[in-house]
Amino acid sequence: MTTSSHIELLASDLNDQGGIFCPSPKAHMKIWNSHPKVYLDVARTGMAKCPYCGTEYRLKAGEQVGDHH
Template sequence: MAQVLHENTQRIIEVSSSDLPLHCPMPNMVAWDSHPRVFLPIEVKGEALCPYCGTMYVLKGGAMGHGH
């Protein structure tokens, strides 16, 4: 049986460094007001999961190094 995917659920979105700081929902989403805005720490692991809608964000190029 095929799983029906609804907007802002169970999807993967690739983002770039120009999208940082990352928050969900993003302004260009159709349902941009579907849940409270939450900032996601994607820089360390290169990916982040929204706790509200389950959207997985993946950073192009992977995790960013620390510039210490």
């Protein structure tokens, strides 16, 4: 299953570890096409791609993540 969508995130959308889980409500996935929950580290590089569905989560231009490295 591949959706290949791009989700723009604010720094405030990330959890305390600097990531997000996919499937995410932000990806508007329906229960019938969801996949196992996977953690994606967005803070490290500013983007992450889900290995299951291909959805890319990216920080919106100009967004800064706190103390994450």
